[in-house]
Amino acid sequence: MTHRDLARTRANGGFTLLVALGVVLVVTMAVMLSYRVVGREADTQADARRQKEAFFAAEAGLAEGREAIRMRTSITDETYIATLNTIRLAGAEVVELGLAGANPPWYELLPASAGDPWNYLRLTPGDMPAHEKQSAGGVAYEDYPVQNNVRYRVFVRDDVDSDPVSDSNGLIWVAAVGEVLNRDGRPTRSVVQALIANQTGAVAYGPGCSVAGCGPDNTHNNPLDSRAADVTQVNTLPNNTPP
Known part of the structure; x- marks a missing residue:
């Protein structure tokens, strides 16, 4: 092989390596x-x-918070003065940074413990019945995920009156x-609220013509009805049953 052929071979090999x-x-x-996508x-x-x-x-x-308020409030109370006073005297006012000194003040409605005010929605093997820890054939599961990172807090405060x-x-x-803890970063939170009022009397809602003065069975058999139904002409569905 000549010197020129050897140089050409080396050049081709170098180009192939680069490719x-x-x-x-x-x-x-x-x-x-x-991988990033x-x-x-x-x-x-x-x-x-x-x-x-x-x-x-x-x-x-x-x-749960609305039910707690309902249970603490008498059905005859037209305001929440007694309910809020009981919560305040229990030392439930929130003094954490960001909520302390608010006007009206915030109160912890469902306090969990002194060290950790969060209520946890845990799901562990100890909370599960036996049939949920085994297959349909009775074979016990060796491992399954548990839930320890979901929690919530509930607050109550007076509206601005x-x-x-x-x-x-x-x-x-x-x-x-509501909060979901995350090992890789800040927790994920969601906040919902409702303006509630104490209802002193029973309220019934139903479909049909009850809102128009009809009786509870959607007929005009109602002593409070101011005008009875006109039954001078009654139309019936035709009988389509074959002879």
Whole structure:
């Protein structure tokens, strides 16, 4: 082989090596980009799931808080003065940073403990019945996920009426905060609230013509009806039964 042929062979080998390195670089970049896209999509789906869990936890806390207010308030009370006073005397005013000194003040409606005011929606093997820890054939599951990171807090405060610390119009706010803890960053939170009033009498709602003066069975058999139905002409459905 001549000196010229040897130099040409070395040049071709060097060009092939550069092409191979370029292909490896492009493939590596494509794999890394795909990995980032997949990871971002997984993070988005996980965040959406945590947002729903936090919202459902807040809704559960709000329902529990409204029931707690109902049980603490007499059916004859037209305001929440006695209820708020009982909560205030129990030392439930929130003094944490961001809520302390509010006017009207915030009160912890469902305090959990002195060290941790959060209420947890835990689901552990000890809370599960035996049939949920085994298959339909009776084979026990070796492992399954548990829920320890969902929690909520419920607050109550008077609405902005004439007196910031004593209810005068029979309306108060109940607010619930749902939170899902995340090991990789800040927790995901959701806040819901409702303006509630104490109903002193029974209220019944029903479909049909009851709102127009009809009776509870959707007929005009109602002693409070001011005008009975006109039955001078009654139309019936035709009988389509074959002979």
